[in-house]
Amino acid sequence: MERHPKHLPADERRLATVESVIELAAAQNPSEITTAAIASHMRVTQGALFRHFLNKEAIWQAAMEWVAERLLARVDRAAAGIESPLAALEAMFMSHVEFVVEHPGVPRMMFGELQRAEPTPAKRMVQTLIQRYGVRLHRLLEQGKACGELSSGLDVEAAATLFVGTIQGLVMQSMLAGEVGRIRRDAPRVFAIYERGLRSTQ
Numbered sequence: 395m396e397r398h399p400k401h402l403p404a405d406e407r408r409l410a411t412v413e414s415v416i417e418l419a420a421a422q423n424p425s426e427i428t429t430a431a432i433a434s435h436m437r438v439t440q441g442a443l444f445r446h447f448l449n450k451e452a453i454w455q456a457a458m459e460w461v462a463e464r465l466l467a468r469v470d471r472a473a474a475g476i477e478s479p480l481a482a483l484e485a486m487f488m489s490h491v492e493f494v495v496e497h498p499g500v501p502r503m504m505f506g507e508l509q510r511a512e513p514t515p516a517k518r519m520v521q522t523l524i525q526r527y528g529v530r531l532h533r534l535l536e537q538g539k540a541c542g543e544l545s546s547g548l549d550v551e552a553a554a555t556l557f558v559g560t561i562q563g564l565v566m567q568s569m570l571a572g573e574v575g576r577i578r579r580d581a582p583r584v585f586a587i588y589e590r591g592l593r594s595t596q
Contacts, residue, residue, distance in 0.1 A: 408446050410436060411453060412460045419499030424506045429453070451514060458507065458519035461500050466526060468493055473530075479538035480592065483557070484585055486530070490561055491581045498574045501565045528554050535592075544592045553592060560588055 414435045418427050429450050433440045447453045472489035473482040494501055507517045531554040538544030564584060568577040 404446060407442075408456060409460075411443060411446065412457045415453060415457045416460075416497055416499040416503070419503045420497070421499075424499070424503045451516065454503075454507070454514070454516040455519055457503060458516045458523070461497075461504070462519060462523040462526070465490065465493055465500075465523065466530075469527070469530065473534070478543060479534045479541065480543050480589065483531070483534050483538075483592075484589070486534075487557065487561065487585050487588075488581060491564070491577055494561075494565055495574055495578050501562075501569070524558065527558065531557055538592070548592060556588065556591075560584060 411432060414432050415424075415427060418424075418431060418435055429440050429443055432453070433443055436443075443453070447456065469486040469489050472485040476482040476485055504520050507514065507520050510517055532550055535544065535548065535550045535553050539546055539548055539550070564577045564580055567580070568574050
């Protein structure tokens with residue numbers, strides 16, 4: 395039987411709070427989500443939230459840590475055991491797309507944090523996530539060049555930037571269309587174009 399949020403242990407309460415924020419972000423502007431709204435969504439008091447988080451910034455930081463941990467673990471699992479670097483990149487791409495479809499509040503929160511002028515803990519966490527993601531992409535792209543699967547003259551830095559930027563573009567288009575699921579439909583065709591630009595011409 396599912397336990398009521400009021401009766402959750404501390405770690406589970408923190409996780410439930412983060413998941414509530416991400417659910418709320420899928421339906422409204424993340425910057426307008428208040429601690430009162432989070433508490434109401436969880437059916438607890440604001441005081442209950444602040445027994446586990448110092449303030450709203452701490453909740454946002456925890457949410458971004460949740461995103462970083464789960465997204466990186468997911469793309470790592472997708473690429474694990476795939477010998478072809480290009481096939482591993484495709485698996486990462488599609489896995490990332492599925493993560494967005496399942497958690498549409500995540501990109502809204504990430505875009506919101508990156509637009510903030512001040513260096514908040516949550517914004518730093520997003521920047522760290524992007525950096526760690528980039529390391530994975532660079533490694534696969536270099537492996538692709540080394541084995542001859544990708545063009546020897548490939549600009550790895552630009553290719554990694556384009557990989558992330560392509561996903562961001564798909565996300566933005568789906569958000570503008572008000573149809574998150576369209577990213578799943580468009581992703582294979584878009585990746586096919588990206589792939590053609592990477593392949594070795596030899």
